[in-house]
Amino acid sequence: MIFKTFWRKKEKLKDKKSVIESKTDIFKYRSALEMRFTDLDMMGHVNNAVYFTYMEIGRTKYWQQAIQWDWKKTGVVIGQASINYLKPILLGDKISIYVRTSRIGNTSFDLEYIIIKEKNGEEIVCSKGKTVCVVYDYESKSPVQIPLKERNKMIEFEQL
């Protein structure tokens, strides 16, 4: 993970609050999430499985808007997924998702996600997640290399 400037990095490490801020600060893509009433379970918060749908919504938009990945053409399957639940999401919360490519391999790459809610002008981190994405050829049913155009786009967009 590369901070955009050295100055910024120093700034971030000054106190606890800055460190937390830095977590979303390295993300270049953010999109608002539209909560549905049905996302909430009877405990009154967004059900744990729905966060993975939120991450799917996030990466679909990220690929579309930031990377112009035609993932219906060049397939991508999820190899691994993980999440840390930090704060519950409640009805009426104004939520957004940050998405970034954090690693680019040969046939796979990693995406990181932070879901936040806004309260009194501040961002509260609700969850931090990660997926390992595998470029996949549905014909041969096997992983294939990341297409060059999309690879370059990822490097360029994320300044990796």
Add this chain to the structure above:
Amino acid sequence: MIFKTFWRKKEKLKDKKSVIESKTDIFKYRSALEMRFTDLDMMGHVNNAVYFTYMEIGRTKYWQQAIQWDWKKTGVVIGQASINYLKPILLGDKISIYVRTSRIGNTSFDLEYIIIKEKNGEEIVCSKGKTVCVVYDYESKSPVQIPLKERNKMIEFEQL
């Protein structure tokens, strides 16, 4: 709607309770439904949209087990759907769905559904629904005649 025997019909009409029982009595197919925690919304009952998933589960099994309809081969799309919500379904309720073909047309047919929960050995009707099912050719993107084999199977199974 045809009662299986005249005797049974008379029996059923004796009192209010019998009439309600008769509603499920004309059904020849019943299947247990497996509720998921995530089917419940924050009001603590099964969300209204999930009933249509329950009806989908019901007809999928009905076609598979009673009619042997290969609906992946000969497509069926839903033209209309309706439901009366009568009693809420709560966590822990033991629920089942009744399914029957109530009308057979040329390119379409109707299915009726009753979702019940069991309590103290009695069946409590939670909802009554109906879907108009249209036999559909995905190639030509238009309705087609009900295949003869499946039509005969429906008539035979339902004694229509």
Add this chain to the structure above:
Amino acid sequence: MIFKTFWRKKEKLKDKKSVIESKTDIFKYRSALEMRFTDLDMMGHVNNAVYFTYMEIGRTKYWQQAIQWDWKKTGVVIGQASINYLKPILLGDKISIYVRTSRIGNTSFDLEYIIIKEKNGEEIVCSKGKTVCVVYDYESKSPVQIPLKERNKMIEFEQL
């Protein structure tokens, strides 16, 4: 259903196209719907049960934005729901929902919904639905009268 002006009504009845247009024209509330990849089933179109989630999203926003109904305070349960499926919704379709109160009773009222997709600047009607909404007291577990403030708001907004 009341047309806003007699002139408009005459206009609408001139030809088939106008009649179809009039269907959304009597609606005063419209909201964009955000499709999720997971709304689509393996047939490649939005699953039939998801339309009822779309209608739930529509009425939640309609009550919030148009009627200012605090439905978490004064409960509303769905007594009946029905839909006509007219055109499939596919991945990438830009969809919206129209919502209107079409009947105001004592303890219940009706909502009507039209889901459309936009194509080449035209609106294509994908489904027409209706729900009977019952004002419900969760304490006494019985229907109650529509609160006066919300009733007046509905009449005012819909010019009923």
Add this chain to the structure above:
Amino acid sequence: MIFKTFWRKKEKLKDKKSVIESKTDIFKYRSALEMRFTDLDMMGHVNNAVYFTYMEIGRTKYWQQAIQWDWKKTGVVIGQASINYLKPILLGDKISIYVRTSRIGNTSFDLEYIIIKEKNGEEIVCSKGKTVCVVYDYESKSPVQIPLKERNKMIEFEQL
């Protein structure tokens, strides 16, 4: 992770196949999963987020049947969740989930899950997952100690 007997452990390590088998062999709880048509996305396999619903179904039953945990009384929230997707789940696949408690802490414990499909009498591992479960008091909104009765039950059932 403790093997039930040393002999069994030796046996398992003989070849690759045994090692894979041993993965489910240390599980003492297994439950059949009922796939829904709507679990599949347009790629024709069970959507990645649905696996977390499957794990929720698995642990709900495991707690109910094996541990007799009244999780509606003593709340449990998910702190972390992760999964490795190994084989896709397709329509018609006969699937089951294995669940076990793999760690018991003070206020939290870990559950491990394996989802398998059966084919020609063999079990094919489709995914391996894990959740960190935090015992949670909804009143004070903070983690609390694992209740003694449930702790003992977990130790006893899992022979930890």
